[in-house]
Amino acid sequence: MKKIFRLLIIAVLICSSLATKAQNDGIGFTLLPQMPYSNYYNPGINVPYRGMVGVAFSNVNAAVFNSSIKYNDMLGKNETVIDGVALVNNLDEFDNVFNTSISLDFANAGFRVNRFFINIDWRLRMNTDLNYSRDFLGFFVFGNGHYLGNDNPCDFKLGMDVTMFSELALGVQAKVNDRLTLGMRPKVLFGLANVSIDNGKTKIYTDPNSYIMTADVDLNVKAATVLQVEGENLDDFLKSMDSVASNRLYDLSENIGYGLDLGASYTINKHFGVAAGIYDLGFIRWTETRTKTIERNNVMLNDGLFDDLDEIKTMELDYSSMVEDIAKEVWGDVFMEKGKDYNTYLKTRLMLQGYFELCPMLRATAIGQMYFVKDQVYPALTLAYSGVFLNHINLMLNCTLSDYTGTAVGVGLGLHAGAFNIYAVTDNILCVTKLGSPALEMTSAYRTANIRAGIVWTIGKYNE
């Protein structure tokens, strides 16, 4: 278990190095009729069981959103040559995003008491947002030789926001009457790590005559973690992971946050119903933070590989000290300073949905979502079909439309075998066709790719 945990955390950290505004995250799984997750986003939607239990792999979600890097742009027909030029030219000038989102339910249990359904979730979540400018990749593909002169700097923008936290939620659902169900899910959030990098205004200049490289650096880094990552090699790092897994993951003393999900559902009649909810309203207050702010113009990156003629004569170039010098020139002597406490906010989304159910095999649902991220709103609309066949097989098909993520067709399957339930959902069926493809193709063939799956146990049915 410890090893599995460790590998999971490593996997999460690796994925975190990728960079979300809005992204699909397997919302269709709430529409599988016999799965006990109808209240996952909206705690006001009725759970049709008297109880449910999920352990370890009851609900695993992994999602990737890649706004700009497209497999077809990169490789085209000749799959042996990556076209770096086309790759970069197809990027947005400043707003390119690579996001990942991962969640894993450690434990999930729910039970019904009269009109109430109470469930407790303990979940590990990780969101990574990486945004970069065209020039960021362009610098490597085109070289600084394409950015010569003061009027043609390389906009070396790279922003990153990585948040890893565990969530302990207590959901309470109350059936007010035959038509109305209300629910709320307060959460306590335990922040494990946060790194926020904003260097939106960093520019690299190359003098066209001397090739001297300078930079106007505008970098703001904030970080906080309960991890005690020490040492320089992988063993030390893995030991640190062990300490997280075995000890500090339960650390309740630092980086505490609070969240809340609210929801309501209303059954209009036998065939129609509507619901509204707010998901992930909350924040984490990071303490014991470190910060680094660099706002310096004309930072010398390279005015000559060699300092004096003797070095040229002997052709002795100390690359490591050269890199260290640049890093020191940019970063300064102090690695990071103790910073003030700061908040990061969950990506709150407002969800409205309505359904029409003709029979158990035919249910149509429309879900409108509004994501609120950093004062901006990103809408998405999901139209879904779901139904139960042979009283055990759950099928869901959906189509999500979003200006940002594009249009994607999703599918979900679930098997309800008594108490045993297993399901798998994706919001983009096309990405499934890429399973087994090379990683490069998997991650760049489509803008979005996600999968959500799990095994969960249910106890008794609850008929309204």
Next chain:
Amino acid sequence: MTVLVVLVALSTASCKKQEVKKIAVDNQFAIAIFNDTISVRDLLNDLDSTCNSWLRVRNDSIFAYYADSVNGVLKASDLLDAGIEDIDFTTVTSFTMPMFDPTNNHDTVIEVEKFMTVPFDFDGFDIDSVLLRKGVMSFGFSVEPQIEQLRRIEIFSNELISPDGEPLVIPIDYNMRDHQVNLANYRVIPVEDTVSFGARITLHVDSGVYLGGDYECTSTGGLTGVGFKTVYALVTKPLDSIFSDNAAIDFGINGLSGSAWLPVPRIHITYRNTFGMMADGDITTLEFFNSRTGLVTDLLAADHVDVDIYPTNGLYRHFTVTGFTDQIDALAGYTRLDFDGQVTMAIPGDHISISDTSSVDVIADVEMPFSFKITDLRYTDTININFGEDVNVNNYFDEIKFFIDYDNKIPLEVQMQGLFMRHGHVIDSLFDEGGTILYNEPASLTTVITDRKLSNVMRADQMILRLGVNTDFQEDPVLIRESNNIALRMRMLTKTTEINIGGDHHDD
């Protein structure tokens, strides 16, 4: 970058490998390699430390110089330290004491002048007086038969003056067989090359008449270790000294060949004369000598150079001698500077005063301004290089263009070429036709390294750097100053259209 790293990581983990062999880019990395203004001063500082022995900078002017110092061409100490030879003497003198009627119970003093003389002469000088730096006089004295009334005997000399200015007086103690006097700082005033001694005898008669008598006085002793401090004398024969000296010289720069001529050297003669009188100098030889080839370059236009060496009161005085050879081959590989001559001090009949610290020092200082007429000076150096043969740069670069931008304010034109060697064989060159750095004309040298040349550079294990220098742009010799400089900027522009990650050459 992070994205790429993760993509690579995921690719590694993927069950199906991407068959990507190349990455197509349109890459130009513009890299500054070197950027500085290098003055002649900087270059001199970087030269081998042996150059400090022949380089001189004064008022921004640079000189190659060689000096040969002959300290103590003429040293008074050599003349005076010997002083006079040790003298031993034994004299027996008979004398008669006359009868006299002394005043009873009183002392009667009888003085005998010049009862003994000691020779005191010094070759080449007729001494008026000498102040002694050292010397000991020993003296023994006895009288036979014994004089019963004798109370005291004193030996004295009016030609030996103590440091207090009093004549020498030696009281005779009968209990001592040998009396010694330290003569340091005594002044000797010899008379006719001798120093005479007298005796002062004190008798005491209690009562009655002293009858007198014949006595025999025996004096023994000597002067030993006498050294002169200052001599006041009449010169009876000339004081002169011949000197012959040489100084090793070495430019300390190897790998030079061709033709470089230095203009007429400037020769400074520096001397110090503390004799207090003028001396005559005669320089008979001043020449560069190549001990390997036997080549001699005479720096003296005439057979000899006469130099008046005035008293300098302890200071150094110098003057520039003109009239020497036209120009000097800067590359002749001279190994020695020979310097011969003679100094003559005083002539017979002169009255002089010389101290044993007096001397004449002479320094010949051959100073050649860094002023050249160079038609084809070549410098060759071999540099070991290793760019890493295992790295196939063709997988990454289509071409590398090197630029050398310069603004040369050093009055030299330099032709550059680098030959890339492998196992002792030339496999390529840096410039196709060589590059020339012009004087006072800012420009750039460019060389484009592509394909085969790129491979050859990477394979090379040595680079032979050849520099050719000339001053053909100017008729007159150019004068190089310490502040002359060259603004040098080296940069390169790499071009890449494909990065081969499949291991095959992109041209394949």
